[in-house]
Amino acid sequence: MTEKKQRGRAAPDSKTPAVTEKIAETASADDAASNPALKALAERLPLWRRPGYLVRRLHQIHYAIFFEECDGFGITPVQYGLLTILSTNPDADQVTLANALGIDRTNVADVLVRLEQRGLIARMRSQNDRRMVLARLTSVGEDLVERMHPAMAKAQDRLLEALGSEERDQFLATLMRLLEANNKYGRATLGASKMDHT
């Protein structure tokens, strides 16, 4: 029955099993509530033991902390990441930026539009290769990157402040190891190592 993809990922024709009949509020409803097989499954691998779930939660917490520290700048973590890359790699095209940031190229375009509207970056077609649109910081953008850096750094610190320095280092090392081992997923393959981040 295929059930197709979800989440914009493909799914040009998500018809799904075509079941829309409401449950009868009667009969089997109660069995449903206490299905022992399901309970056993959920207990064997509960939410809070699924690494993917934990990582998603931590990601959201970082967002919250970031906004707490960086309120007033009106910049999101992704936007600041993009600005950071532009600060060391001016005149980068969107594919390069996507690889460096590890996000999708269409998403990079979206973010760039917002940053351009705010006057933080400027975009123009490359003269060498007229397919490419190059982006660079404006002086306003440079200024903002600099002024906002302490707040951003504070947010990074706060995310891990519950850990001892040893555990923190270990955690970061493991994170980097995982990223390196899985650096093949998504439309953007994370080519950060190709840039001068050394």
Next chain:
Amino acid sequence: MTEKKQRGRAAPDSKTPAVTEKIAETASADDAASNPALKALAERLPLWRRPGYLVRRLHQIHYAIFFEECDGFGITPVQYGLLTILSTNPDADQVTLANALGIDRTNVADVLVRLEQRGLIARMRSQNDRRMVLARLTSVGEDLVERMHPAMAKAQDRLLEALGSEERDQFLATLMRLLEANNKYGRATLGASKMDHT
């Protein structure tokens, strides 16, 4: 022109410097490219050393792996998380679900609508408290939770398969520690511990 909020989030009045003037494509552009102060900042705390950035990347990788393993089911990680909670807590209202999942209540409503359209859950107003909308799995939903569980579990394993068992345990322990220490962010305060997840 105020530049409004970002990302819907707070910032009740983040007016930011209110700059929208485009750069003149002339003059100071080249200085921008090689601003030494910015380069120093970026080198002091590059992207790949920012825990928030690393966590975001890992989160995305989990998504990619999840879809690889669970393709054909058309279920996202969040959707499966919600179904998992419903499998042990039938007839939960949306606020309870939001707290258990650690996501926003409006988001829970969105996800529930999609799951209902696919016939995996049923929703109805509570008779005791007519403000609440209760959700429960349909038999189709129960079936899917069960059939999909191995693929989901495989995705969880694959995320950490690059680690040795000791490092994996350490990583999970640290993740849980961080979540516990930061269990106060976001509109959902993560009341998972209040539910029967033990």
Next chain:
DNA sequence: GCTTAATCATCAGTGTACCGCCTTTTATCG
């Protein structure tokens, strides 16, 4: 009982993130 406050759901709006398809431009091959 009536006013007020709290709670739950929903709507509108913004931002991130991804996919598939299409057009333009460049590179490549015969």
Next chain:
DNA sequence: CGATAAAAGGCGGTACACTGATGATTAAGC
């Protein structure tokens, strides 16, 4: 040189994630 392939950007669509505001219902205080 002309056809074809490859690369870059853009568009439309879907799913998450959260804020703020509004309306309905319940609970609390008088």
